[in-house]
Amino acid sequence: MMKNKTKRACDTCTHFNADGLKKLGVKTNDFDFVVALAGNPNTGKSTVFNALTGLRQHTGNWPGKTVARAEGAFEYNKQKYKLVDLPGTYSLLSTSEDEEVARDFILFGKPSVTVITVDASRLERNLNLVLQILEITNVAVLCLNLMDEAERNNITIDTRTLAKDLGIPVVPTSARFQKGIPELIQTISELANGKIKCKPHKIKNIPQNIEKSVQELSRKIEDEYPNISNSRWIAFRLLEGDAQIIEALRTGKIADNE
Amino acid sequence: MNKKNIENIIALSEEMRWQIGDDFHDNLAESIYADASKIVEDVVTKDYQKSKFRLDAKIDKIVTSRIWGFPIMLFILGMILWLTIIGANYPSSMLATLLLDNIHPVLKMVGANIGFPWWLNGFLFDGVYLSVAWVIAVMLPPMAIFFPLFTLLEDFGYLPRVAFNMDSLLKKSGAHGKQALTMSMGFGCNAAGVVATRIIDSPRERLIAIITNNFSLCNGRWPTQILLATIFIGAVVPESYSSFASLSAVIGIAVLGIFFMFFFSWALSQTVLKGEVSTFNLELPPYRPPLFWKTIYTSLIDRTLIVLWRAIVFAAPAGAVIWLISNVYIGNESIASWTVHSLDGFGFLLGLNGVILLAYIVAIPANEIVIPTILMLTVMVTGIQGGEGNGVMFELSSVTATAEILKAGGWSLLTAVNVMLFSLLHNPCSTTIYTIYKETNSVKWTLVASILPVIAGFIITFLVAQIWRILI
Numbered sequence: 001m002m003k004n005k006t007k008r009a010c011d012t013c014t015h016f017n018a019d020g021l022k023k024l025g026v027k028t029n030d031f032d033f034v035v036a037l038a039g040n041p042n043t044g045k046s047t048v049f050n051a052l053t054g055l056r057q058h059t060g061n062w063p064g065k066t067v068a069r070a071e072g073a074f075e076y077n078k079q080k081y082k083l084v085d086l087p088g089t090y091s092l093l094s095t096s097e098d099e100e101v102a103r104d105f106i107l108f109g110k111p112s113v114t115v116i117t118v119d120a121s122r123l124e125r126n127l128n129l130v131l132q133i134l135e136i137t138n139v140a141v142l143c144l145n146l147m148d149e150a151e152r153n154n155i156t157i158d159t160r161t162l163a164k165d166l167g168i169p170v171v172p173t174s175a176r177f178q179k180g181i182p183e184l185i186q187t188i189s190e191l192a193n194g195k196i197k198c199k200p201h202k203i204k205n206i207p208q209n210i211e212k213s214v215q216e217l218s219r220k221i222e223d224e225y226p227n228i229s230n231s232r233w234i235a236f237r238l239l240e241g242d243a244q245i246i247e248a249l250r251t252g253k254i255a256d257n258e
Numbered sequence: 259m260n261k262k263n264i265e266n267i268i269a270l271s272e273e274m275r276w277q278i279g280d281d282f283h284d285n286l287a288e289s290i291y292a293d294a295s296k297i298v299e300d301v302v303t304k305d306y307q308k309s310k311f312r313l314d315a316k317i318d319k320i321v322t323s324r325i326w327g328f329p330i331m332l333f334i335l336g337m338i339l340w341l342t343i344i345g346a347n348y349p350s351s352m353l354a355t356l357l358l359d360n361i362h363p364v365l366k367m368v369g370a371n372i373g374f375p376w377w378l379n380g381f382l383f384d385g386v387y388l389s390v391a392w393v394i395a396v397m398l399p400p401m402a403i404f405f406p407l408f409t410l411l412e413d414f415g416y417l418p419r420v421a422f423n424m425d426s427l428l429k430k431s432g433a434h435g436k437q438a439l440t441m442s443m444g445f446g447c448n449a450a451g452v453v454a455t456r457i458i459d460s461p462r463e464r465l466i467a468i469i470t471n472n473f474s475l476c477n478g479r480w481p482t483q484i485l486l487a488t489i490f491i492g493a494v495v496p497e498s499y500s501s502f503a504s505l506s507a508v509i510g511i512a513v514l515g516i517f518f519m520f521f522f523s524w525a526l527s528q529t530v531l532k533g534e535v536s537t538f539n540l541e542l543p544p545y546r547p548p549l550f551w552k553t554i555y556t557s558l559i560d561r562t563l564i565v566l567w568r569a570i571v572f573a574a575p576a577g578a579v580i581w582l583i584s585n586v587y588i589g590n591e592s593i594a595s596w597t598v599h600s601l602d603g604f605g606f607l608l609g610l611n612g613v614i615l616l617a618y619i620v621a622i623p624a625n626e627i628v629i630p631t632i633l634m635l636t637v638m639v640t641g642i643q644g645g646e647g648n649g650v651m652f653e654l655s656s657v658t659a660t661a662e663i664l665k666a667g668g669w670s671l672l673t674a675v676n677v678m679l680f681s682l683l684h685n686p687c688s689t690t691i692y693t694i695y696k697e698t699n700s701v702k703w704t705l706v707a708s709i710l711p712v713i714a715g716f717i718i719t720f721l722v723a724q725i726w727r728i729l730i
Contacts, residue, residue: 042543090539093287097459121544123302127294149544154305162301176549205292207285213274220267224260238271239282246268250261 016182017077023054024073024080031073031082033192036106038133039117040126041088044145046070047175048117049085052185076189084111092132093240106136107230108253113191114140115184120150120157120172134166134200135233141169141187148174167199202232213239225255314544318419322542327423334416336509338407343484343505346399353398357391381581389577392630393569396481401562404477408446409557413548417442421540429535431520432527434463436538437470441519444474445512448690451476452697462533466523468694469707472686473519475512478569478625482681483508485629489661490674507678515682518714572623572688580620580631584638598639608716609676609723613639613667618680623688628681633660636667672726676719683715 039045049055053072070085086105087098106114114137118126123144134140144159163170169187173180190196206214217235222228234254237245248254275282321330365387369379411417417439425435436458444451451471458464475483487507492500527533583594591599594616601612617631664673685708686694695704 042541093283124294124298127297128290131290131293149546156303156305158301158303162297165297165300176546201293201297203286203289203293205289205296207289210278210282210285213278217267217271217274220263220270224263224267235271236286238268239275239278240286241272241275249268250264 016186018182020075020077021182021185022075023052024075031080033079033081033112034109035081035083035188035192036109036111036114037083037085037117038102038106038114038129039088039143039145040090040119040122040129043088043117043119043126044175045085045088045117048115048143048145048173048181048184049083051175051178051181052083074185076185079189079192081188081192084109089129091129092136103136106133108248111137112139113188115143115188116140117143117145119146120144121146121153121155123157130166131201131203134168135203135236136230138198138200138229139191140198140200141171141184141191142166143175143180143184144170144172145175147172147179148177166201169196169198210239221249225252228255317545318542321416321419322422327419331420331423332509332513334411335512336505338404338411339480339508339512340505341407342400342403342480343508345403349399349402350395353395357395358388362388362391377585380585381578385577385579385581386574387577389573389580389627389630390570393573393624393626394566396629397478397569397626398562398566400481401477401566402558404480405446405562406554406557408442409553410548410550413546413553415543415545418540418542422542425540427520428523431523432531432533432535433466433470433523434458434460434536434538435540437463437467437523440467440471441474441516444471444476446477448472448474448476448686449693452690452693455697459538460533460536462527462531463536465698465703466526466531468697469526469703469710470519470522472690472707472711473515473522473682475515475682476625476687478687479681480508481626482629483511483678485660486674486678489664490669490671493661494671511678511682514679518683522710522714569624569626573627576620576623576627576631580634583620584634592638594635595639598635607723608680608719609672609726610680610719611668611673614673614677614680618684622685625681625687633663636663640666640668672723672730675726676722679722680715680719683711683718685709685712 037045037049049070049072052074054074055070055072072083072085074081074083084105086102089099089102092099092103092106105111114133116130116133118130130142142162144157144162150157157172159170159172169191171180171184171187173184175181187196191198214232214235217238218231221231221234225231228234234245234249238249245254320326362383365383366379369383374382420442421435421438424438428435428437437455439457440451440454443454448471451474452468455464455467455471458467484504487504488500491507492504495503580594583597584592586593588596597616598612601615605611605613605615613632613635617628617635620631621628685691691704691708694707695701698704698707
């Protein structure tokens with residue numbers, strides 16, 4: 001649909017198979033993988049979404065513009081990916097409507113891969129959400145967006161160390177200028193096909209007494225649901241008294257499609 | 259899985275929650291922040307030497323300052339309007355010449371040649387075609403200028419600053435600070451503004467934002483304001499000031515709309531929608547140079563054409579209705595002229611007339627056809643020469659000719675002022691009403707949102723008319 005006339009270095013290198021990419025727009029039926037797009041407000045999620053799907057979802061420089069879940073699709077190396085653009089949130093801990101939409105999708109929608117978009121020039125604040133998402137899912141990639149702005153603000157980021165610390169791949173991008181998108185697609189496909197294995201960071205620095213309770217609960221949850229991957233996070237929610245999660249645990253919805 | 263074991267886990271967690279106490283949430287949040295700052299410490303380096311001067315902060319200091327914040331907002335609004343008014347003139351008249359003067363007669367001739375009966379010919383080409391053509395000629399150019407300008411501003415990052423400036427005023431009115439954003443969207447299109455209220459979490463504040471969105475003068479109403487201000491307001495001052503006077507009048511109406519938005523937000527939050535104002539975080543994002551051509555392209559495709567299409571879809575049946583009520587006779591009078599005469603008395607009380615009220619009823623589907631409907635009905639009722647016959651919607655080549663028809667219809671400065679006021683304060687168009695219903699899922703609130711502005715309009719125009727007649 002959108003064929004670049006001049007091929008850039010990335011498009012021609014053997015690592016990224018440009019000819020294998022098709023932007024499918026809204027044609028989201030019969031897909032092989034579901035990809036969730038999460039992140040803080042105003043980090044360029046919709047721009048990344050547009051760059052991946054070839055759609056023109058409305059973008060604008062103000063937080064809270066994506067109000068509902070938008071869906072699109074692309075095809076890469078003969079595999080179809082459905083992409084879901086979640087509303088931007090700062091956290092998944094408290095419960096406003098948009099945080100619930102985002103959390104429910106990552107938890108119950110069981111995306112094959114979660115792309116976490118962050119603002120490179122405000123990494124520390126953005127990591128709050130990243131660390132919470134990594135408690136829920138094991139398959140994620142960090143899209144370090146707005147690299148151009150970080151550069152302008154004289155910020156340099158050691159992406160290798162960041163990837164090591166977080167335990168997930170990190171792809172620097174400037175989605176507005178289509179930079180880094182091929183690498184992001186390649187990483188998504190490798191994650192979806194299990195070629196990259198993540199070992200996500202789990203929250204440390206938790207007071208002794210809480211950590212003990214969490215471990216005990218988490219072990220008991222795993223006894224009941226052996227295939228569950230985020231028992232630790234469920235333990236957190238139980239201690240918080242999250243009625244929705246308690247219900248999901250009762251009905252078994254929490255472990256569906258595992 | 260074993261149901262009993264699950265219940266045991268839940269019971270255990272409850273017991274533990276008691277032991278841990280209230281600190282759990284805070285402890286967890288603190289742990290996350292500690293981890294985040296540890297990671298960043300190892301990974302991010304910032305060259306503070308080079309980044310002493312922060313342009314963003316400098317700009318913010320000015321555009322969100324107590325003294326300059328509001329004047330700058332008004333100035334930017336004025337500039338956008340001025341560019342829209344000046345820029346839309348030429349393409350508008352070119353489109354009018356093409357669609358109305360050239361294509362319309364050809365269509366009628368073709369219709370006659372292939373043997374259409376007069377009523378079918380009139381219904382199709384004088385009714386449906388002309389109203390669609392008018393909407394395109396009048397609406398497309400201003401929208402094609404207004405929307406891209408607005409989108410550029412949005413891309414640049416100015417909107418959150420507007421919200422920041424207006425936050426304290428909105429809070430005092432009992433509304434949510436983000437209402438400033440949905441209000442701004444309403445300046446383009448109220449239906450879009452209503453959908454945008456989804457960014458407001460609290461149902462109470464969201465309802466306030468939905469009900470008051472109609473007080474943002476929308477795209478379909480700007481042309482009416484501009485035309486009337488040019489004809490009547492511009493004419494009372496010396497020639498050299500006339501464009502300034504009409505621009506000020508239009509901005510005055512827009513500001514008055516913002517005032518009503520505050521007033522009704524306050525009134526609603528004091529009465530039926532009582533409650534606490536919720537707090538929220540609003541990040542002031544960095545300014546970003548907009549991608550100029552891309553923004554122009556997408557706003558043309560995504561906003562302009564969609565809104566235009568909607569207008570056409572609604573204008574076509576309205577044109578048909580106008581033609582029908584003007585050409586169907588009961589006794590000696592057409593339905594239109596009968597309605598006009600019976601509405602005249604009530605119209606007079608409001609400083610308006612029967613023609614204007616009927617035009618607003620006919621034009622519920624699309625605000626942009628109010629002026630052509632008024633012109634057409636005026637010609638029919640007064641019997642003056644100038645139009646193309648009964649129920650034929652037309653556009654006049656010059657503003658002067660429009661002025662003459664309106665004056666022949668008994669218009670005074672008061673009529674013009676009150677039509678401008680009524681255009682601000684009347685029911686939302688049918689698309690917006692439908693959108694409100696879909697967003698609120700409530701007949702009651704849809705009715706409130708539709709009727710409240712009309713009542714306000716009746717009261718305001720009535721008061722203005724009475725005071726005017728006493729004083730002048």
